[in-house]
Amino acid sequence: MAVKIIVGLGNPGPKYQWxxxxxxxxxxxxxxxxxxxxxxxxxxxxxxGEGNWQGERLILLKPQTFMNLSGRSAAEAIRFHKLPIEDLIVIHDDLDIPFGRVKLKQGGGHAGHNGLRSLAQELGSGDFVRVRVGIGRPVHGDVVNYVLNNFSPEEMASLPRLLDGVVDLVEMLAREGLPKTMSLYNNKDLI
Structure with missing residues (x-):
């Protein structure tokens, strides 16, 4: 049974929850x-948390280092479990994708995302699988304030469907691999 480490990026604490x-x-x-x-x-x-789901062994990890240092957490887990970077799946927000859409890719740069920058730095490579959850870009205003603000009421109403869709994608990704999952989900509107 293959083992996958799935890291969700975010900031700890109730202030950042939504x-x-x-x-x-x-x-x-x-x-x-x-x-x-x-x-x-x-x-x-x-x-x-660790467990089996849909025939796969999953290690679910939420770094508690705040976004800018989240690579340390993922690197510790990868080293401890002696897994190749290809067995790491990182789920993160993406400004360049409209809210409700999702994209997948393996490798690439950080596009200004400090969590991805930290991961690539700590792991010595950016060649991990990324599940990019679209949050859209602000029409005007500061990007930092935008990402650190709660979803709008309209977005919150659609969030359960979006999260369920991304979970379905992650399940397929862990079971079937990146090429097949990309062909079905890449740039798909999940709401």
């Missing part, structure tokens, strides 16, 4: 609930 930047945490919380894998063990500079 912010756009916490899309990765939100997906992981939903996956945790559906898979029955509690994310409660304090380890790897984060909180973690």
């Amino acid at each position: 912010t756009r930047h916490n899309a990765g945490f939100m997906v992981l919380d939903r996956l945790s609930h559906l898979a029955g894998i509690a994310i409660s063990k304090k380890t790897f500079s984060g909180v973690c």
